[in-house]
Amino acid sequence: MRILGAGPAGLAAALTLARAGRAVEVFERRGEVGGRFGGDLQALENWSDAEDVRDELRRMEIAPDFECHPFHAIVETNGRRSAALSFARPVIYVVKRGAVPGSLDQGLMRQALEAGAVMHFGRTLPPADADIVATGPVAGRVFAVAQGIVFDTAAADRAVGLLHDAAALKGYSYLVVVRGYGCLCTVMFDDFPGVHARFERAQAMLLERFAVPVANPRRVGGVGHFSNRNEFRRGRALYVGEAAGLQDLLWGFGIRIALRSGWLAARCLLDGRDYAREAAVQFVGRLKASIVNRLLWETFRVGDYALILAALKRNGLTRLRFFYRYNWLQRLLYPPARRILRRRYPDLRL
Template identity: 40%
Template sequence: MKTVKILGAGPSGLSAAINLSQNDYNVDIFERNLDVGSSAKGNLQGVENWSEDLDLIEEFKKMNIKTNFHCEPFKNLRITNSKENWDFSCNKPAFYIIKRGTDKSSLDQGLKKQALDNGVNIRFGETAPISDVDIVATGGDPKFKFAVGKGISFETEHENIAVGLVNNYHAFKGYSYLLVSNGFGCIATVLFAGFQDLNKYFKRTVDEFQANYDLKEKHPDKFSGYGSFSNQIMKKGDQILIGEVGGFQDLLWGFGTRNAIKSGYIASKSILDCEDYCKLAGNHFKPKLNSSIVNRFIWEKFASNNYSIILNRIYNSEDPLKYLNSFHNFNFLQKLTYPFALFYMKYRYPNLKL
């Protein structure tokens, strides 16, 4: 049996390991932490259900991923800029809320169990030189940072709810959010500029949500993170780069979990079928990465009106999810706008590989 070595046991590394191990490969994962999800602090994440044609659960099945973890569908969502509210009610799930961390119901623990059940050898507390592994899945690279976030997770008796807050007072060029799902809650703010003032924006966000919702947080725990982006399908020597270290995050809102799992699946497919990883990943991700450059450009250009023009367009569309889907797949208007957006974004983010 052939052996594949993976550096990092995040969602992308575990996704690759699950698929390889199901096809008679020996898989060794080197994970420097003592458990998966140890840095996530039990926070909640909304995984978008509009960027792909397939529903998230159906795509998981296609990628041989079982949903043995918390994955709550949400059809309703409120977006506010503190002056106007947009209440979305969709015919199908707009997103799924998952839990991260070491809790047994988390995405991380669910994927770990699937990997172990398939015979994957996860070597916790160990690392390896990049040159000695086949797949690198070590998380974001700070050199390519484009956004930072800070949040607090907690237990609560509040009903399930999802609220997005977009204005430059609470999250400069970014957004804040409140998620509650089955007794767990999360408040966070994500900045795309003004990183040095993250604590200020985070406090404003917490104060805003606490003033408007009776959350009664119990056992609060803070977490933080950042997003990495690259518009290039990345390899380092002979090593395949997947997930955040490959830059597979959305430049508009920083979503990356779905991309991470998909990139792990594509990496495994390239090995199993002896196909070129850059070509396979490029065919799937390049349109989405290009789209996100244009989307971020448009988002920042309309910041002065607290995003009401953009949100009204989405809200008043016949099918908001279908409308959003078109803006994640490099449509005709995005292709026309791309040269101007790329020029602006290279100036705006000189550290990114664009």
């Protein structure tokens, strides 16, 4: 089995297939695993499903042998008001990304190698020659841009989200510190050339307000890709993760769906099931829901996100699950939401 791309989607597929005794080769065009990232702290979100991410990893037989820090509490602020939100079960698991020790990418690769997969770095294949294509974002269909820093710090562990258009247009900034290692990032959904200026503003707002000292800062960042005209199969090749357009148009939390799609593609190959059909059933409603959620987010961000902040304070994030289900409300809102966002973002395949 030939897999193109060694991100979470490709590696989840590789370790699943290799453990089932298949000969697996992974072709990664960069010189190392996780090369798209530089030690960024990212989050496995734990609000979109009833199943806890850790249980889902266990079900997919992915061992959490990478740094995976549960956060039961986060602070959301718009610069003026803050809401301290706490949860019975972790709301996020913070992971490291990139070719650094303890990262998700390193952990997944180790498990794939232990299962017998062979990695080819600095090499690629024509997608038509692959069984699984997991090559990440598709150029030209960028929906979100992120810029940030990672750094060393003496500050205590924390996770803070900042909702302010001057710091992150139509998106959010976040500050996460875990065991003396910090990440501060701005994630924007519009005005991509302005990301640098807004990130500077986010730094000023978050570092001063939360008194976090920064030592040895290194730049991180990147782009996300979204499409709801998804192709899960082209010829014999199965498409997974961001290569299949699987992302969350609301906030860009793509790791969980990348892992899930890679695992599903592998299981379907092993069991002789139709991945394209199963992926459409599992993922398309969720993508449509995220289109509706993006429109709601952009609409209700008025007044420095005061309404959204108040709703988060009242309901926490647990009620968010309602918005991930493609329920009756979302079915009703999907056609106008798609029309409006298509006009607003003509580059996206909505």
